[in-house]
Amino acid sequence: METLEIILKDLGLGYKLLFITCVAVAGFIASKLIRFFMTRVLKKSATKLNVDPTNYNFLKNAVSFLIFITVVIIIFYSIPELKSVGISLLASAGIFAAILGFASQQAFSNIISGIFIVIFKPFRVGDYIKIGDLNFGNVEDITLRHTVIRNPENRRVIIPNSVISSETILNSTISDPKICSFLEIGISYSSSIDLASLIMQEEAMSHPNFMDNRTEEEIKDNLHPVCVRVIQLADSSVVLRAYIWAENSGNAFVMKCDLFKSIKERFDREGVEIPFPHRTVYVKQNQ
Structure with missing residues (x-):
């Protein structure tokens, strides 16, 4: 840069104007090329995320602005007559730039996190996700700043992208929407485990949201569509877990709620006891 400054110092006004024109044209071409390639990449990402690509126009405009600033700095620094003016302008704007940069730090963090979401695609519009607990x-x-989530209460939760980047994301529909729901029920030690397991299997298979997820090999081996296992011998109960498949998380939730009711009613009719805590109170009488 110093060598270029020495050369321009000895040249006439016409050559300096030519240098300014060349730098400006080069910056303009670079801006157009970068915007062209960014548009292609962002359109593909927006299609996969199912979002409006105009949400990312800010990013392309920001890149063009940075190129423009770089061109201005090169011109002012390279021409001796403009260098002193440029230094004065930068010095006067330094404090303002520092304040602005500090104030926009969180916003910039959200934008960077939004770019990472576009690139790595941990979720898309329409996906059912869980962020944190x-x-x-x-x-x-x-968007580049935030993500909007509609919760089961039909309320919109607006979460900054920087918060999402620091949390664990549970995506139920990113590649395979079907889900295996765990249905756990405890029975008393005096009740029949086989009878309780059979009731849980029959009630699950009779529900309209039930999905048979067995492979062809498992069907040939006559494996039951609903697997029931004893997962715990607790203090007052034997805990059974049924593995029940559904097409998506919404169907699985409804099915699980319905099965708690129908299985409890079947247990009552067929004598399978669901234990509950008992407490014996001894009252000591004063002699």
């Missing part, structure tokens, strides 16, 4: 629902919109 509290927020879950269907993704309605993804």
Whole structure:
């Protein structure tokens, strides 16, 4: 840069104007090329995420702005007559730039996180996700700043992208929407495990949301569509877990709620006891 400054210092006004024109044209061409390739990449990402590609126009405009600033800095720094003016302008704008940069730090973090979501695609619009332990629902919109989630109460949860990047994301529909729901029920030690397992299997298979997820090999081996296992011998109960498949998480939730009711009613009719805590109280009388 110093060698270029020495050369331009000895040249006439016409050559300096020519240099300014060349730098400006080069910056303009670079901006157009970068915007062209970014548009192609962002359109593909927007199609996969099922979002409006105009949401990312800000990113392309920001790149063009950075190229413009770089061109101006090169011109002012390379021409001696403009260098002193440029240094004065930069010095006067330094404090303002520092304040602005500090104020926009969180916003910039959200934008970078939004870019990562576009590139790595941990979820898309329409996916059912869970972020952390509290927020879950269907993704309605993804922007560079935030993500909008519609929860089961039909409320919109707006989460900054920087928060999403630091949380664990549970995506139920990213590649395979079907889900295996765990249905756990405890029975008393005096009740029949085989009878309880049979009731759970029959009630699960009779539900309209039930899905037979067995492979061809498992069907040939006559494996039951609903697997029931004893998972725990607790203090007052034998805990059974039924593995029941559904097409998606919504169907699985409804099916699980319905099965708790129907299985409890079948247990009552057929003598399978669901234990509950008992407490014996001894009252000591004063002599």
